[in-house]
Amino acid sequence: MIFRPKYNEPFPSIESMYETEKEAIESFCKETGIICSWENETLEISNQPENWIIRQSLIDGTVLLYHKNTKEVPQYQKTYYEKIEGYHLQEMFFVSFLYTLCYIYLHRICILREHVPFEELPPVMQEFIRFYEKEKARIPKETRKHKRHAILKARENAAKQAEALVVKELLDSLEDDPSELLIP
Structure with a gap:
């Protein structure tokens, strides 16, 4: 539609x-x-x-x-x-x-x-x-070139930071000692 x-x-x-x-x-x-x-x-x-x-x-x-x-x-x-x-x-x-x-x-x-x-x-x-x-x-067409570039760069950096946070959480979960999870 x-x-x-x-x-x-x-x-x-x-x-x-x-x-x-x-x-x-x-x-x-x-x-x-x-x-x-x-x-x-x-x-x-x-x-x-x-x-x-x-x-x-x-x-x-x-x-x-x-x-x-x-x-x-x-x-x-x-x-x-x-x-x-x-x-x-x-x-x-x-x-x-x-x-x-x-x-x-x-x-x-x-x-x-x-x-x-x-x-x-x-x-x-x-x-x-x-x-x-x-x-x-969407970024409005009226946005000037340098500002448009800055907005796109900020979005790209935010996406990279989110990905890095996920990877860090995965690595941290691998470093945990699995023996601590077992109950004797």
């Missing part, structure tokens, strides 16, 4: 973004059991026991994620955005619909305090977590 799709326009409307990702959204919903419906340029998401809305702001075109209130939640500080009765604005930077749906799926697991082993997650979520880890480790 493509978690950071390329849209046809530099500042696309929410409808064109939805059309670009429609097949991926439907596939995601089938795999995870999340229910999505597109109405009036709004994606409504039901992820029982939670409900969400993705909508584009009329003020500046920012795509916003709203979360249904389950208790009294104060409005997010950016109060100049449109308010939806019974929902609060979720503080999240919108990347794509699919990225946001993965966030919603993981949010539910955290709220329910479920421990789901990686292997038991739906395949799309496993793929998303791998993608996210890879993106997190």
Whole structure:
């Protein structure tokens, strides 16, 4: 799946973004059991026991994620955005619909305090977590050459130190006198 799709326009409307990702959204919903419906340029998401809305702001075109209130939640500080009765604005930077749906799926697991082993997650979520880890480790293109080199060198040194620590622990375990372990 493509978690950071390329849209046809530099500042696309929410409808064109939805059309670009429609097949991926439907596939995601089938795999995870999340229910999505597109109405009036709004994606409504039901992820029982939670409900969400993705909508584009009329003020500046920012795509916003709203979360249904389950208790009294104060409005997010950016109060100049449109308010939806019974929902609060979720503080999240919108990347794509699919990225946001993965966030919603993981949010539910955290709220329910479920421990789901990686292997038991739906395949799309496993793929998303791998993608996210890879993106997190990536050095931004804007990083200058000497700083990029320093970051890569630091990562390389950290990996070498970790390997050296494992080797040292193995050598230490070989030096232990096995007769001490035997009980007379």
